[in-house]
Amino acid sequence: MWKRIPGLALPLVILFMPVAANAQQAAGGDADRQLLIFSRTAGFRHGSINVAVPAITALAEKKGVAVHATEDPAFFTDENLARFDAVIFVSTTGQFLEEAQRAAFERYIRNGGGYVGIHAASDVPAGWWPWYEGLVGATFRNHPRNQDAAVIVVDPEHVSTAMLEPRWTRYDEWYNFRALPEGVNVLLRLDTDSYEGSGHPGNHPIAWYREYDGGRAFYTGLGHTNESFTEDEAFLAHLWGGISYAAGFAAE
Numbered sequence: 001m002w003k004r005i006p007g008l009a010l011p012l013v014i015l016f017m018p019v020a021a022n023a024q025q026a027a028g029g030d031a032d033r034q035l036l037i038f039s040r041t042a043g044f045r046h047g048s049i050n051v052a053v054p055a056i057t058a059l060a061e062k063k064g065v066a067v068h069a070t071e072d073p074a075f076f077t078d079e080n081l082a083r084f085d086a087v088i089f090v091s092t093t094g095q096f097l098e099e100a101q102r103a104a105f106e107r108y109i110r111n112g113g114g115y116v117g118i119h120a121a122s123d124v125p126a127g128w129w130p131w132y133e134g135l136v137g138a139t140f141r142n143h144p145r146n147q148d149a150a151v152i153v154v155d156p157e158h159v160s161t162a163m164l165e166p167r168w169t170r171y172d173e174w175y176n177f178r179a180l181p182e183g184v185n186v187l188l189r190l191d192t193d194s195y196e197g198s199g200h201p202g203n204h205p206i207a208w209y210r211e212y213d214g215g216r217a218f219y220t221g222l223g224h225t226n227e228s229f230t231e232d233e234a235f236l237a238h239l240w241g242g243i244s245y246a247a248g249f250a251a252e
Contacts, residue, residue: 033063033065036088037056037057038070038089038090044093095129096124110213110214118239122177123140136219149190149191150195152190153165158241161241163234175221188205188222
């Protein structure tokens with residue numbers, strides 16, 4: 001059962017590991033439960049990718065879940081994707097898949113697969129891939145300066161939020177979206193009076209989930225900073241809960 005933990009970060013020790021542009025790596029675990037981490041960027045590249053990949057891998061290993069990480073878009077084939085319970089897009093940006101690879105991923109979701117989008121996974125060109133825009137729920141427009149903001153738990157019963165305090169102040173890069181998400185279940189929203197620069201005053205969702213086109217999707221706008229993955233136990237618990245939902249894992 002999830003334990004409720006305070007919003008204050010608790011120290012974690014995680015190995016810093018650079019991720020090469022086309023590197024592939026695998027981590028041991030239960031072959032019956034597998035996750036794919038995809039972190040290719042065709043636009044701005046977040047430095048936190050280099051710590052996010054090993055951090056998520058470490059989380060999965062603790063749960064006995066096998067992980068494969070890649071930045072090679074050619075890995076997106078029907079045969080390869082069918083192995084995984086969920087695919088985690090770690091701050092991917094731009095046009096990161098070609099047409100055939102996009103089609104394979106759409107089939108994967110329609111066959112019951114799971115999608116997790118972290119932070120810049122919402123940063124895609126407008127109109128490039130309308131199906132993906134629906135999957136991620138909302139797409140990046142801009143952001144103010146990095147700063148503290150208060151995060152409010154909207155749904156305290158979900159596996160990704162049940163461990164969080166109702167109000168959680170943290171430092172991050174807070175995205176404004178081209179349009180607010182529709183047809184999603186909002187998990188977290190920002191108190192827009194607690195920081196400067198919200199493009200959605202009074203109603204600023206920042207994490208949500210939904211069933212989509214036969215599969216399951218979870219998105220969190222948190223995760224810009226290295227510290228999110230190396231020091232912030234609350235964020236990592238939130239993230240693992242979202243991964244568990246998308247992959248269909250029981251709460252652990």
